[in-house]
Amino acid sequence: MTKKLVLNExxxxxxxxxxxxxIHPKDENKVIKIVHRNEKHNEQNKLEYKYYNFLQKKNKPLTHLTKCYGFINTNLGLGLMYERLKDYDSNxxxxxxxxxxxxxxxxxEENKLVSELKDYLFKNDILFIDVDLSNVFCQEFMKDKYKLVxxxxxxxxRLNWRFYTYLYSKAFTRYKIKKQWKKFFENFKKYSTYYK
Ligand SMILES: Nc1ncnc2c1ncn2[C@@H]1O[C@H](COP(=O)(O)OP(=O)(O)O)[C@@H](O)[C@H]1O
Ligand SMILES: [Mg+2]
Structure with missing residues (x-):
């Protein structure tokens, strides 16, 4: 049995x-996500891992997503490991x-970043569902060059029939991408000071 990685506060x-x-205790360039809800939860780790593999298998560019490194066993349960998003200067x-x-x-500039993300999602048929603004980071990937991730x-x-239908139906996927994008755009306008 492999030893469990020990995480604490x-x-x-x-x-x-x-x-x-x-943050991964042995690699500060990685993060580990652990489900904290004991009650009802939506199997987010399992779902994301499946979806990430699906995108990889289809050779989609992963330029606006964080790299996923698979599952890791920890004292707090099974965690899903990701690249920790950093800027060009390591911040x-x-x-x-x-x-x-x-x-x-x-x-x-704001609109350009947003429309670039839109192009990426629409061109590659990538489902961005939970369009909360906290789920989008802005990476300065080169000096004065930014992109949304x-x-x-x-x-x-949720891991239900809908998820599997998305994977097999391009029409359903596209319908959903459009619908969620509208919601994301509303969220964006809520926080942008230019749309007041
Ligand atoms: N790859 C990452 N790099 C840096 N910070 C991250 C990364 N993933 C998540 N975080 C931070 O952890 C928070 C919670 O992670 P998230 O994946 O959004 O969990 P949940 O699915 O519960 O919303 C995020 O809002 C963000 O602040
Ligand atoms: Mg989140």
């Missing part, structure tokens, strides 16, 4: 609706929401 990074996010990337609230970009909320909300 020292490595805690952030809490999401369903999962806690820890942790920040949420897009922070950039909007602090009015870092011009209106045109989705860190959570891909595929579906």
């Amino acid at each position: 020292k490595y805690f990074l952030a809490k999401g609706g369903e999962r806690n996010c820890y 942790p990337s920040k949420s897009f929401r922070i950039y909007l609230e602090e009015k870092i970009f011009t209106k045109e 989705i860190i959570d909320g891909l595929g579906a909300r």
